[in-house]
Amino acid sequence: MNNYGESNGDSNVHEKQVEGHDHCENGDGSDNRVILGIDGGTTSTVCVCIPLFSSSKSLPNPPPILGRAVSGCSNHNSVGVTVHVSYPTETAARDTLEEVMAEALSKSGSDWSAVHAVCLGVSGVNHPTDQERILNWLREIFPSHVKLYVQNDAVAALASGTMGKLHGCVLIAGTGCISYGFAEDGREARASGAGPVLGDWGSGYGIAAKALTAVIRAHDGRGPQTMLTNKILKALSLSSPDELIGWTYADPSWARIAALVPEVVSCAEACDQVATKILVNAVQDLALSVKAVVQRLHLCGEDGNGSFPVVMVGGVLEANRTWDIGKEVMKCIQEQFPGAHPIRQQVEPAVGAALLAWNFLMKESTENSHS
Missing domain, CATH: 3.30.420.40 (ATPase, nucleotide binding domain)
Known part of the structure; x- marks a missing residue:
């Protein structure tokens, strides 16, 4: 068996006990x-x-x-x-x-x-x-x-x-994004989570990729000027939007791109219209993924007002900025499903x-x- 990336001839490698660990019963049985x-x-x-x-x-x-x-x-x-x-x-x-x-x-x-x-x-x-x-x-x-x-x-x-209970819906919005839900009868459904190429635009990667695109479009005259240009260039220690091309393709890993989300939020908080539009669209995309799962599983009940939890997970949804993406997502969800109630991770x-x-x-x- 290939153990820890190396060939290991000891077939009992997983049988060896850590010294001092005794597999006997505890006092509570x-x-x-x-x-x-x-x-x-x-x-x-x-x-x-x-x-x-x-x-x-x-x-x-x-x-x-x-x-x-x-x-x-x-x-x-x-x-x-x-x-x-x-x-x-x-x-x-x-x-x-x-x-x-x-x-x-x-x-x-x-x-x-x-x-x-x-x-x-x-x-x-x-x-x-x-x-x-x-x-x-x-x-x-x-x-x-x-x-x-x-x-x-x-x-x-x-x-x-x-x-540990599988009921309700979870929305993850970090580097990537996905919505996943379970009904009490065991049925399950998901939306989004297909990766950046297939359009997880509410994710951290999606938000940052759109911001980078907006900077390039502003630079070559295809789009409006935006505070994102100076903000992102300063964050990356670059002097020109032309340098963004080399920076992006030198290492296009998802997490590296997604790390620019705080710069987008800062520009939106300063009322930059381009950044604000990017975040508004992200909110709509994230809310739509939850709504799709809720509808497929009928989590809202027959009258549409049934109560169900929405677990909010991921850095994009953290409530630590004035422009609160998670709060806006829940507001959008509750407009259609008033019984949705957000909960944060307990563990x-x-x-x-x-x-x-x-x-x-x-x-x-x-x-x-x-x-």
Whole structure:
């Protein structure tokens, strides 16, 4: 098995226990088995290790984190652009996942043999074939008794606001964007999340790309003059819009472009019409993606006024500026669906993934006891 990107002849590499970690029962009757929750996005991958709580106990809020680790991008659709460029894309993504799990386990004082369940919320999981590919990676790492769950990272983000319950809608707007929802009967739907080429224009990348385009159009006479020109050039230490072309294509990674969003917001706050129009359009795009999911799942009820949560996740939606994109998005959603109520993350998405795994385990245990 390819372990941490290198050939490893030791087939028992995951059997070795961390010194001093004893897998015996605790005084409360539970053992030292653990759950791994992973949030793998286009910018970073986070893994947390939490205890496997007994089904007879309610989950503490927040659950204790035994170990936490952070690594690079694990989206197999984008990782090859910026990470391990000499590797095949899937190899880079797999190595990232293995490394971050190993580090979280090590920090928790545990090891691979203690793992009872793993839930990965990974961006780029857009089709059952994506899920199966990642499950195959995990099956090579873990023995057959370990429960394995693979979801889009939006599902973990939803769980981070609902503490593991899959009901309602999540809107993620960071480097990329996606809206994902679950009805109480288990039906699910998504909108956006197809990447920048296919038009995730409400995302950080989309906002910044439109701002860069506006600067170039203003420079060559195809568009109105805008404060964005000086603001972006100063932020990038460039002297002319002509230099933007080289800067952009030298490294067109999504996160690098998306990092310019604060400059767009600053210009909008200063009443620049071009920047304001970019943000207004982003608000409409983000709200539309949520509305599409709500309508397909009938989250609003038959009368259109039913209550449901909208978990707001991502730097674009953070309420720390006068021009509050998240607030404007919710206002737009509530005009059509007054029962929508925004909630912020209660825990980080990696913990949400771990809570999902625990809830899946409890559901399976209940179903087995009734069969």
